[in-house]
Amino acid sequence: MLIENPQPNQRFYHSFDFPDRTVSGDWDLRGRFDEYIGQVQVRGRTLLDVGAASGFLSFEAEKRGAHVTSFDADSADRWQLGPGECIDYAYYEAMRNSYSYAHAALRSGARAIYGNVYSMADAVEPHDIVLIGQILVHLRDPIAAIEQSARCAKQTIIIAEGMMDTEEPTAIFTAGRPGYSWWYMSRGIYRQWLARLGFEVKAFSEAKYRCVVRDEDIAICSLVAERVAPTPQRPTP
Numbered sequence: 500m501l502i503e504n505p506q507p508n509q510r511f512y513h514s515f516d517f518p519d520r521t522v523s524g525d526w527d528l529r530g531r532f533d534e535y536i537g538q539v540q541v542r543g544r545t546l547l548d549v550g551a552a553s554g555f556l557s558f559e560a561e562k563r564g565a566h567v568t569s570f571d572a573d574s575a576d577r578w579q580l581g582p583g584e585c586i587d588y589a590y591y592e593a594m595r596n597s598y599s600y601a602h603a604a605l606r607s608g609a610r611a612i613y614g615n616v617y618s619m620a621d622a623v624e625p626h627d628i629v630l631i632g633q634i635l636v637h638l639r640d641p642i643a644a645i646e647q648s649a650r651c652a653k654q655t656i657i658i659a660e661g662m663m664d665t666e667e668p669t670a671i672f673t674a675g676r677p678g679y680s681w682w683y684m685s686r687g688i689y690r691q692w693l694a695r696l697g698f699e700v701k702a703f704s705e706a707k708y709r710c711v712v713r714d715e716d717i718a719i720c721s722l723v724a725e726r727v728a729p730t731p732q733r734p735t736p
């Protein structure tokens with residue numbers, strides 16, 4: 500049975516197979532989790548899912564034996580929209596409700612923390628793995644968000660985003676066009692910035708994933724980086 504957003508106050512960002520029903524979300528990552536996270540082994544490790552949305556990645560990680568914290572915005576005001584774009588509080592509430600629905604339906608033990616990614620390291624203790632899936636494109640300052648993630652990552656950072664396939668440290672500015680996307684960055688930017696933060700990129704792997712709302716398969720690159728040095732602390736002002 501396929502149900503499009505089963506309740507008016509739920510909006511699923513991810514498609515799910517629940518024990519009694521299937522829901523169709525904006526993105527369908529079913530059966531693709533291991534690929535999406537670059538085949539990192541999560542069993543027995545703590546994992547922070549940054550920008551969890553409906554929580555598909557959190558719940559899949561949990562299924563594989565990870566101890567999961569889901570992190571997402573504490574208000575729609577956190578979304579860095581483009582000029583003239585209207586904050587959709589109803590969409591925010593409906594997406595948050597979809598997480599709660601999935602959490603209950605899957606009998607999840609994941610912990611949810613809501614806040615702002617730009618101050619995440621003040622709100623969340625370090626985890627073995629930090630998974631950053633398709634949130635950076637929506638941020639005006641993805642560099643700061645990666646730094647916050649590095650402060651929260653004891654061992655491994657996974658980033659899944661559209662990435663330019665070049666080691667040149669370059670980016671395309673997308674001006675917050677509808678869908679509030681800001682930067683399309685190269686592999687080189689990620690590699691160089693992560694190195695400054697104490698992480699070495701071990702692998703990039705690209706594949707296409709189903710974006711249901713756009714009726715399109717979109718290329719996402721999964722980057723895996725491991726800690727090789729401490730993240731430099733900010734000097735006290």
Ligand SMILES: C[S@@+](CC[C@H](N)C(=O)[O-])C[C@H]1O[C@@H](n2cnc3c(N)ncnc32)[C@H](O)[C@@H]1O
Nearest residue numbers: 550551552571572577578614615616632633634
């Ligand atoms: C496109 S979804 C990513 C879903 C999922 N990580 C994936 O890869 O399929 C982006 C998520 O980032 C969250 N987000 C956007 N801006 C944020 C902010 N400033 N702080 C925390 N979360 C934010 C949104 O609420 C949304 O759930």
